[in-house]
Amino acid sequence: MSGAALELDVLVALAEPNRLRIVELLRDGGRPVGEIAERLSLLQPQTSRHLRILAEAGLVRAERQAQSRVYHLLPEQFRSLETWLDSFAQVWTSRFDRLDNYLSELETRTDAPDAR
Amino acid sequence: MSGAALELDVLVALAEPNRLRIVELLRDGGRPVGEIAERLSLLQPQTSRHLRILAEAGLVRAERQAQSRVYHLLPEQFRSLETWLDSFAQVWTSRFDRLDNYLSELETRTDAPDAR
């Protein structure tokens, strides 16, 4: 049972413009750091840093290829994200019922005089 | 009808611990600000601010209910995120050969972190 719990790091890693661009670039296939930097008009140190964060989040991984390191996407965290999203799917259908429940529940305890 | 393009704001909104907790709380149904704050041990102003960011990202919406505002999730951005994730689905299959290579290579150096 691979704990497919959604890690906040994954969202944090994706929630940065350049990192998101990197991920979307790598969707078309693995690429070495230099090429990533060039295609996205980024400086090499920043590119390495972003890749490090993406790697620590489990979104990418590097394969040594001679002197270069070819980065590519890893599926696991994307799947976790998918699983997490799935947990919301039921909400869209059952929301109104739940809202109803909540509202009546709220009415039920209107006799709790509590100030703050 | 909706372009369903992934907005960075959505990821940014989700990539904050307390906002993620809010979203997950709202998965169980709409709730007024005060209750969200109480359940998550947040102060009310911060809660309102987080909800504002979530709302601007299109993730939640408030319904007036007497003096209170009941916030609930909205499906659209979650679906955009799902669509975006789907665009990666094909990557895992098309990369299967190389991933396979990678996995066996990884097994090879289970206790040799500096192998090669």
Add this chain to the structure above:
DNA sequence: CCTGAATATCTACTTGTGTGTATATACACA
């Protein structure tokens, strides 16, 4: 070994963003 190419790390700087606190606004009800 030594050199050059590719990538990673380090330091200083700056800006964005979450937090705390005080205050303003909206609404229900007497």
Add this chain to the structure above:
DNA sequence: TGTGTATATACACACAAGTAGATATTCAGG
């Protein structure tokens, strides 16, 4: 209309995080 409740906004502050630039590291080839 005045009051209490619920929520939103304003402001000052501190810290996380991205950037630029310089330097260190790794590797292939002569």
